[in-house]
């Protein structure tokens with residue numbers, strides 16, 4: 001086995017994660033629906049040997065949603081277009097199990113895996129915005145526990161459908177007129193509490209066999225689901241100590257589910273700010289946070305409390321009692337906000353500012369940012385990172401200054417290991433379940 005290496009993803013967030021990012025002098029406000037922008041960024045990331053591109057998603061907006069959420073591409077559509085203009089980089093997209101039929105999801109990711117020559121990854125989310133229900137002809141969003149039960153069954157169905165065809169089922173024998181071997185085509189016949197799906201899927205097994213699975217749940221149910229079922233976990237954490245605790249916890253859970261913990265990658269998302277000197281990095285960081293007004297900071301925070309209206313509270317009073325608004329929403333992020341407020345005895349204003357514009361370890365010169373990556377990686381608090389910065393030129397700065405340092409230290413690849421996303425991650429292609437059964441019976 002080779003040395004442990006960092007995994008790197010690039011979060012393609014068009015014009016930014018914040019509310020004010022698009023107002024930065026270097027920002028491209030129309031980026032979120034500009035294919036040329038996505039293509040250029042994807043190619044820069046691939047030339048830098050990133051493991052994957054990530055396109056996040058949600059399915060409900062209000063006029064208070066952030067600019068990128070208001071106007072963005074559907075993930076599978078943009079990833080299919082990017083598949084055609086890249087060769088090696090993984091293509092990971094979010095699709096919610098709460099509002100998508102597993103048959104369609106299986107087809108879409110199998111198609112992306114074929115189109116891209118084996119580079120598809122699915123970020124399995126359950127969605128935490130209650131308003132999503134109203135876009136899908138439902139009155140009510142599923143509750144938190146139900147969502148994770150549904151997610152497990154949904155994933156069972158999708159992965160079952162991906163094995164509909166054994167790898168060598170399509171024989172294409174022109175002489176005999178035999179297009180496929182019927183012994184190697186399998187119905188699923190799934191009947192569960194949420195889904196009844198007969199199958200088989202109408203597309204052959206894809207190059208990776210099973211596209212790579214990502215997850216990001218951090219509540220109790222979320223951690224168990226991610227540890228049991230995913231190949232990689234996204235984390236939102238900018239504090240090394242809590243990231244280390246989370247890392248140890250999900251690896252322990254993975255081992256408890258009978259898995260090799262090394263096959264599960266824990267990937268915090270972060271936004272490095274790089275300057276040629278410390279002063280320049282600090283200035284860039286300050287320019288960036290100046291774009292986030294207190295009103296924006298309240299909205300950023302509100303997102304994990306089901307878009308609760310924080311403007312009704314006194315900004316300079318202690319952080320209000322709002323836990324109940326997060327129960328059916330994003331429990332991990334809202335929990336982090338509440339802990340931050342309680343532990344630091346903070347007012348609402350202070351909590352929102354610290355949460356929305358954290359001062360992380362990843363602000364500094366290229367050496368300092370590389371040091372922070374290395375520290376988190378060796379701790380270990382991470383197996384890699386999801387880099388996120390929407391200013392168009394910052395990705396190139398990162399690629400040209402930080403990545404070479406990580407390569408020189410032996411922490412990051414210089415060349416892709418193979419052709420598929422699984423090759424990059426060092427994950428074997430799973431044997432089709434029906435083929436395994438046949439081999440076992442022989």
Ligand SMILES: Cc1cc2nc3c(=O)[nH]c(=O)nc-3n(C[C@H](O)[C@H](O)[C@H](O)COP(=O)(O)O)c2cc1C
Nearest residue numbers: 056057094216217218219222234235236269331332
């Ligand atoms: C880096 C990262 C990316 C995420 N991307 C999405 C996404 O694209 N769509 C979505 O609905 N949720 C996304 N989530 C949220 C998770 O899917 C999940 O809802 C959240 O972590 C709360 O889960 P919990 O209630 O189990 O704590 C993301 C989370 C993280 C940390």
